[in-house]
Each structure stands twice: as C-alpha cells, then as structure tokens.
Amino acid sequence: MRVRLIYSRRDGACFVPHTALPQVFSRSAARAGLRLMMTQGFSPRPKFSFGPELPAGVVALNEPADIFLQDTTPDNLPERLNSSLPEGFRVSGATFPPEDAPSLGKSCIAAEYLIRHTQSLSLTDYITSFYGASLLEMGDVDGWLRVVTSEPSKNPIGAFVRNLREKSIITGWHQLNIVRLRVILS
Numbered sequence: 001m002r003v004r005l006i007y008s009r010r011d012g013a014c015f016v017p018h019t020a021l022p023q024v025f026s027r028s029a030a031r032a033g034l035r036l037m038m039t040q041g042f043s044p045r046p047k048f049s050f051g052p053e054l055p056a057g058v059v060a061l062n063e064p065a066d067i068f069l070q071d072t073t074p075d076n077l078p079e080r081l082n083s084s085l086p087e088g089f090r091v092s093g094a095t096f097p098p099e100d101a102p103s104l105g106k107s108c109i110a111a112e113y114l115i116r117h118t119q120s121l122s123l124t125d126y127i128t129s130f131y132g133a134s135l136l137e138m139g140d141v142d143g144w145l146r147v148v149t150s151e152p153s154k155n156p157i158g159a160f161v162r163n164l165r166e167k168s169i170i171t172g173w174h175q176l177n178i179v180r181l182r183v184i185l186s
Helices: 011-015 018-031 077-084 124-134 157-166
Strands: 002-009 048-050 059-068 089-095 108-117 135-141 144-150 176-185
Touching: 002 077, 018 048, 018 059, 018 077, 077 089, 108 157, 124 135, 124 144, 124 157, 144 176, 157 176
Parallel strands: 059 176
Antiparallel strands: 002 059, 002 089, 048 059, 108 144, 108 176, 135 144
C-alpha cells in the first residue's frame, strides 16, 4: 500500500542530505512498528520515493514522500512516525493516492521558495534571468522574495545558487537564506 506523506525538515534536520532520507525514514518506520515493502532484486531495500532533491542546509516545510507498507496503514501513522523520527523531522499528513496515480516524481509540477540575501541584495533580476519561462510567480513577502518555479527536479534551487557563485554575485550559501515552502503536486 502506497502512502503519501507530507513532512518538514527544520533546524539540524535541514543538513541531512537527500541521499540519507531513505535510511532516516526506514529506521524511523521500524521503530514505529511499521512493515515496509522491499524493492526487488539482488540488494532489496525499503521502497520509498521522495520529492525533488533539496540541497543540505535548506529548510523544507512541506515535502512529499511516498512510502510503501506491507500492512494496512494505521490511522495514527503521522503520530507513530513523529514519535520515532529524529529531531527536526515532522510528518504533518498522510494520504492514500489511487492505485493508478502517477509516481511522485511525475506529480511534482512546481516548487515554492522564500529567498533572501543576508546583505539585502536584490535577487529579482537574477532569478528572472536564470529561471526564464520556468519562473511561474515572484513577489515580496515581509522582506523575503517568494519564488515559484516549474519542474523543481529540472530547475533546482542549487543550480541557481551555483550560478550566482559563478557570476561572483555571492561567495557561498552563507549569504542566502532559502526555505522551500512546498512542492506543488498535480
């Protein structure tokens, strides 16, 4: 049974790399008494699907993940997982996509970010130039720049930051604050 979770990564959890998320969630699921489906093949692993990659250090407030359970899903799945997840991770919801629903990767159509430069440099022109037609919305929100881009796996925020570094606009990640508010699903 596929279950779509919405989770957040805050505080120190934002530094956990994307590649470590399956291990974090599989260990937490085991501690919560959940039986995960395993992949097929020579080296079976718990079956997961996570939303678009996010660089370490970026806070994420509403991230999607699909987990595949062997058993019927308990009513209190978010609470069970939250009691066993490391500090900084929190599951806020669980839904059950229909059997014929597209994969999580195909469902992620956009991402919404809050971005600001630590020295108040305006990033509007750089964002418009970098994302082009992939930029869906942009506006100010309490000193932050709210940015919505299409296809987050093809238009990652990390590529934008690398572009700023290559142009010597910033010297590194420490000059930016970035929060991914949500991944928008179809």
